[in-house]
Ligand SMILES: Nc1ncnc2c1ncn2[C@@H]1O[C@H](COP(=O)(O)OP(=O)(O)OP(=O)(O)O)[C@@H](O)[C@H]1O
């Protein structure tokens with residue numbers, strides 16, 4: 446099934462990246478204590494691609510996601526969602542954009558503890574004033590292998606199961622972009638592999654454009670390509686990553702020349 450949304454607006458084609466950033470910069474603080482968390486980032490994420498973002502602690506990965514999601518405002522540069530410049534949208538439109546166009550998966554699952562799995566999946570739609578179709582919610586949970594857990598509270602589920610609920614919730618709204626910040630960071634190997642398999646399936650089956658921050662070369666190797674950040678700049682890019690190649694690249698990040706795109 447083709448996904449709708451901005452991508453299907455007249456004039457937009459698959460050549461229009463689902464997400465792009467142009468000369469993205471973010472400076473925290475000022476004067477001598479200023480930190481350039483993003484120092485001129487140019488990246489494009491084509492529709493239906495899966496990209497891992499890696500880099501040392503403090504290299505700007507979370508800042509990048511926050512700027513893309515409109516949670517943080519870049520100091521300069523542009524963020525384009527489906528070819529539309531959203532950089533200067535006001536708070537109301539950003540909130541709407543996050544709700545309707547962007548899916549999130551965080552390391553800590555971020556489920557609402559007093560809502561069941563099904564209620565958690567339906568929550569973003571409810572917050573948007575829509576009624577979630579119970580059959581669609583069940584289908585979303587079935588997609589992540591949790592059809593039998595619809596009425597369970599997060600506490601009654603394992604970490605891996607909770608993350609699968611979070612993934613079902615993120616995918617339920619058919620977002621233009623799925624942003625994942627260390628989605629397997631809190632999981633054991635088996636559960637991590639399962640979540641990564643589901644992310645991969647969303648890309649392959651739904652053409653879900655996905656951007657995943659990770660420290661784990663095995664997780665990164667699930668993606669189509671890896672972008673390496675150092676000091677808020679792109680320090681390298683790898684397509685068809687393997688865990689060994691990613692690990693080797695990470696060990697020598699300081700020796701990579703900064704590249705533009
Ligand atoms: N709100 C803030 N105020 C000041 N400095 C900040 C703020 N947020 C991030 N920074 C700084 O910006 C830089 C990039 O931080 P960021 O959190 O994006 O890194 P990261 O790559 O996500 O690191 P990690 O792998 O540890 O999560 C760091 O030097 C950090 O200290």
Ligand SMILES: [Mg+2]
Pocket residue numbers: 506507508
């Ligand atoms: Mg981070």
